[in-house]
Amino acid sequence: MQQDIVLQVENLKTQFKVGRKLVRAVNGVSFQLRKGTTLGIVGESGCGKSVTAHSIMQLLPKNGFIAEGTVRYTGPDGQERVLSGYKRSSKQMRAVRGKDIAMIFQDPMSSLDPVYSIGSQIAENLRQHEKISEKEARTRIIKMLSDLDIPIPEKRYDEYPYQFSGGMKQRVMIAMAMICNPNILIADEPTTALDVTIQAQILALMKRLQEEYGTSIILITHNMGIVAESCDDVAVMYMGHIVEYGSIDQIFSSPMHPYTQGLLKAVPVLGIGKDNKLGSIRGSTPDASEVFAGCEFEPRCDHCCEKCRTAPPPDRELPDGHRVRCWLYAGGEDDAAK
Amino acid sequence: MRQKTHRSSLARRNLQKLFSNRLAILGGVIVLALVLLSIFAPLLTPYDPAFIDPTQRLQPPSAEHLLGTDNAGRDLWARILYGGRLSITIGLVSSLSAAALGVIAGCISGYFGGKVDAVLLYISEIFSTFPQTILILIIVGFAGRSTLNMVLIFSITGWMGTHRIVRSRIISLREEAFVESCVACGIGSSSIMFRHLLPNTVGPVVVSITLSTAGYVLSESGLSFIGLGVPPEVPTWGNIINAAKSLDIMQNHPALWLAPGVAIALFVLGVNFLGDGLRDVFDTTQ
Numbered sequence: 001m002q003q004d005i006v007l008q009v010e011n012l013k014t015q016f017k018v019g020r021k022l023v024r025a026v027n028g029v030s031f032q033l034r035k036g037t038t039l040g041i042v043g044e045s046g047c048g049k050s051v052t053a054h055s056i057m058q059l060l061p062k063n064g065f066i067a068e069g070t071v072r073y074t075g076p077d078g079q080e081r082v083l084s085g086y087k088r089s090s091k092q093m094r095a096v097r098g099k100d101i102a103m104i105f106q107d108p109m110s111s112l113d114p115v116y117s118i119g120s121q122i123a124e125n126l127r128q129h130e131k132i133s134e135k136e137a138r139t140r141i142i143k144m145l146s147d148l149d150i151p152i153p154e155k156r157y158d159e160y161p162y163q164f165s166g167g168m169k170q171r172v173m174i175a176m177a178m179i180c181n182p183n184i185l186i187a188d189e190p191t192t193a194l195d196v197t198i199q200a201q202i203l204a205l206m207k208r209l210q211e212e213y214g215t216s217i218i219l220i221t222h223n224m225g226i227v228a229e230s231c232d233d234v235a236v237m238y239m240g241h242i243v244e245y246g247s248i249d250q251i252f253s254s255p256m257h258p259y260t261q262g263l264l265k266a267v268p269v270l271g272i273g274k275d276n277k278l279g280s281i282r283g284s285t286p287d288a289s290e291v292f293a294g295c296e297f298e299p300r301c302d303h304c305c306e307k308c309r310t311a312p313p314p315d316r317e318l319p320d321g322h323r324v325r326c327w328l329y330a331g332g333e334d335d336a337a338k
Numbered sequence: 339m340r341q342k343t344h345r346s347s348l349a350r351r352n353l354q355k356l357f358s359n360r361l362a363i364l365g366g367v368i369v370l371a372l373v374l375l376s377i378f379a380p381l382l383t384p385y386d387p388a389f390i391d392p393t394q395r396l397q398p399p400s401a402e403h404l405l406g407t408d409n410a411g412r413d414l415w416a417r418i419l420y421g422g423r424l425s426i427t428i429g430l431v432s433s434l435s436a437a438a439l440g441v442i443a444g445c446i447s448g449y450f451g452g453k454v455d456a457v458l459l460y461i462s463e464i465f466s467t468f469p470q471t472i473l474i475l476i477i478v479g480f481a482g483r484s485t486l487n488m489v490l491i492f493s494i495t496g497w498m499g500t501h502r503i504v505r506s507r508i509i510s511l512r513e514e515a516f517v518e519s520c521v522a523c524g525i526g527s528s529s530i531m532f533r534h535l536l537p538n539t540v541g542p543v544v545v546s547i548t549l550s551t552a553g554y555v556l557s558e559s560g561l562s563f564i565g566l567g568v569p570p571e572v573p574t575w576g577n578i579i580n581a582a583k584s585l586d587i588m589q590n591h592p593a594l595w596l597a598p599g600v601a602i603a604l605f606v607l608g609v610n611f612l613g614d615g616l617r618d619v620f621d622t623t624q
Contacts, residue, residue: 094526105522111519125523
């Protein structure tokens, strides 16, 4: 069982210095990524999901830093590496980026350098990590492009980003990320900038590649539909905490945290009927620099009690692996307020 | 090999774009013609531009002397051809070296930011406050009139524009998503700097080089005309006009100042047309 874990994040805390203020973007996040599975990280804007991903890759902006916690990566050779121990621009970290852990970004439109052909950009990544000739690289890249359903890949190889549409560019980005056959693919809202039909295609593609190469995926999104479609495990984040963590069944069929419940109520369903109102969560996300004595969700929560205001809720793990961070489930009183 | 085929499609597209701009083509043809005339000057005229023949002073245009001779009996056609060599070279070398200085300073400014950037900006502002003419007066006073001094002065007083262009381009490019995706692919920062950021600034820099070439040709002519530029015995377009500035020549021998004037005007106009065309071509966002 332990063998299967490719990435282990423990008590990760990432902070930003903004002027004199210290913004705590991620406050002790722990999760595991199992080989060949997809972990979805959901949450609204500013909840720290992207920062978590950037912390793993050490791609934080200059004023951001990992204050505490470890990120452990286990490669296919079985060797464990502590990524959080590497300096951000060190050789070891650069060797991991692109080769072991690859990343796809939200905006494919500007993620490619306009002055190089897409083939040469993918080749740059490939040849950065593998010593192969230009010719071999070309053959491999063309194969990858055709795997990604890009028509006439031999011709497209030499074309420039402006000649590609958004969906095609995202395919190119996926090709770039997958060309070194990474163990982990971090997709930071890969479909947000695309329209819905293309979204489905891209997600299906990622799924297919995952099955083909056995890649583990961390999928960051704010779209519950995407999570339901493509994830095995889900972590729901709020204000830099994972408030609920479990398998897709656990989260969708028996959500425990009031925030998760609220999110699921807010998902529009086709044919919902005129009279059924979509659920919403009252209030808005507090500023990330605010410091709470108790639970961060307390001001917006319908189930809050005195305890929620005074002390941070404990992280409780149920026997089936379902984890929730809420006073409602802090032992004793079972699912009382559900 | 491969690299060549990569570029060919972009190059073809850019050429097409350039060729569809008639004004740019006209400019290119004019510039090319003047450059070729200067390069092949020895083939196009049998005369030595510096050869003084007192018996042939102020001849009108004839089959022997295409544009006539000046008041020292030197063949005007030969002087304009040979003068173009120096005028164009001064313009081009000055703007290239100024651009090189500007690109280096701009990269440093944009990439490091902070204090380094602030210091470089102050320096460039200080340089911008010196009028070129005063600087040239000073340097000519110390080192005498020479072509090299002229190029040096043009370079050290002309790098600020490129500095600002490159600096602002790099500052905005640094935040582009493709830089982040390069980092995420494990590509090192020097490679990002020189392989990805710098080529993205080439467009505006090339445009500014062409336009400033025209500017320096004009400045050279102006300075030579008032006697502060290239030594008078060396033929440049400015010196030729300088030699023609007496009232008698202005009134009675218009070819002597008209011909170099037309050469300067044509060259500057051509370069400006070409520069405008290049500006459109290099706009990668279109």
